[in-house]
Amino acid sequence: MTTTIIDVRSDTLTKPTQSMRLAMSEALVGDDVYGEDPTVNRLQDSIAELFGKESALFVPTGVMGNQLAIAVHTQRGDEIIVESESHIFHYETAAPAIIAGVQMYCIPSWKGEMPLDSIKEAIRPPVYYFPKTSLICIEQTHNRHGGTIVSLDYMQSLHALGQEFNLPIHCDGARIWNACAAANVEPHVFAQYADTLSVCLSKGLGAPIGSVLIGSKEHIEQARHWRKVLGGGMRQAGILAAAGLHAIEHHRSMLQEDHEKAALFASLITQDSQCIIANSSGNVESNIVIIDCGENVNPSDVQAMCEKKSLFLSMGRGRCLRTVFHRDISMDMIQTAADIFCSSYRILENART
Numbered sequence: 132m133t134t135t136i137i138d139v140r141s142d143t144l145t146k147p148t149q150s151m152r153l154a155m156s157e158a159l160v161g162d163d164v165y166g167e168d169p170t171v172n173r174l175q176d177s178i179a180e181l182f183g184k185e186s187a188l189f190v191p192t193g194v195m196g197n198q199l200a201i202a203v204h205t206q207r208g209d210e211i212i213v214e215s216e217s218h219i220f221h222y223e224t225a226a227p228a229i230i231a232g233v234q235m236y237c238i239p240s241w242k243g244e245m246p247l248d249s250i251k252e253a254i255r256p257p258v259y260y261f262p263k264t265s266l267i268c269i270e271q272t273h274n275r276h277g278g279t280i281v282s283l284d285y286m287q288s289l290h291a292l293g294q295e296f297n298l299p300i301h302c303d304g305a306r307i308w309n310a311c312a313a314a315n316v317e318p319h320v321f322a323q324y325a326d327t328l329s330v331c332l333s334k335g336l337g338a339p340i341g342s343v344l345i346g347s348k349e350h351i352e353q354a355r356h357w358r359k360v361l362g363g364g365m366r367q368a369g370i371l372a373a374a375g376l377h378a379i380e381h382h383r384s385m386l387q388e389d390h391e392k393a394a395l396f397a398s399l400i401t402q403d404s405q406c407i408i409a410n411s412s413g414n415v416e417s418n419i420v421i422i423d424c425g426e427n428v429n430p431s432d433v434q435a436m437c438e439k440k441s442l443f444l445s446m447g448r449g450r451c452l453r454t455v456f457h458r459d460i461s462m463d464m465i466q467t468a469a470d471i472f473c474s475s476y477r478i479l480e481n482a483r484t
């Protein structure tokens with residue numbers, strides 16, 4: 132008997148389906164450094180249109196999308212405002228300091244929505260010994276806060292503040308697709324409040340590789356230059372773009388199911404164990420569930436015990452575990468996952484007392 136592996140460490144673990152592989156193998160391709168790959172062009176055009184912007188650029192990763200945006204919006208020695216728990220601050224190898232040559236000013240927030248007053252205070256006055264503030268970044272959905280959704284109202288006020296201080300807004304929209312599905316908002320509606328957005332195809336959408344940077348014609352032209360600086364000029368990339376197009380067409384409408392799986396898992400484990408949901412808002416807003424194991428149970432022990440029973444979870448901050456639900460996890464697996472989690476948790480809890 133083979134046990135099914137339930138791997139909820141991340142939504143990046145999704146593997147291309149047979150029909151996605153077929154779409155990839157049949158893709159028309161050309162040399163994208165010459166701008167001649169028809170499939171890359173089709174992906175870029177259709178994503179630009181979905182987000183209501185002039186232009187878009189296919190990039191290998193979300194990190195590259197963010198870093199290109201930062202390079203485009205800033206000058207060396209500037210300062211950018213980011214949220215304290217943001218991906219750009221924690222997981223991008225200090226790249227803003229290396230590539231654009233800027234420093235980050237971090238503002239804490241409750242669930243990704245930095246208080247506007249704190250942003251105003253952080254914006255540097257034009258005095259020669261200060262760095263120049265040149266960009267505000269926002270993350271949608273917010274990863275480390277537990278897939279929380281930055282509201283449309285907040286985006287609108289942030290954008291207004293940006294206009295007041297003449298500061299562009301970049302949205303790290305790695306999981307903006309999830310935000311759109313959960314809030315029932317079209318991509319162009321969120322996007323009207325950001326100057327540039329970086330969106331991932333390789334997470335919940337299920338493409339193997341790829342992100343897209345979206346913005347004005349001018350910003351994207353500059354980003355194309357910076358992509359080449361980083362060695363990111365790709366040739367017959369249409370093979371990969373075809374996966375992205377397929378994902379948008381066939382997988383996007385299914386993202387809400389991942390949110391239902393996350394919510395079901397959260398409700399099952401809180402009914403049956405002493406652990407609590409530690410998503411910043413207290414709710415499961417999209418596909419991420421952060422689990423606080425409490426004082427008496429060591430999260431890495433829970434992780435190890437679950438792993439022996441083929442349930443793979445990742446470590447979160449502090450005493451937390453993190454689970455991310457995705458299209459390769461079926462609704463049927465959720466009860467099994469919750470059973471494995473709760474029985475492991477109970478064994479460890481009893482061992483302590």
Ligand SMILES: *Cc1c(COP(=O)(O)O)cnc(C)c1O
Binds near residue numbers: 272274303331333
């Ligand atoms: C995954 C992710 C990215 C980009 O990651 P890559 O692995 O470079 O594609 C950026 N921001 C957030 C919030 C993410 O979760």
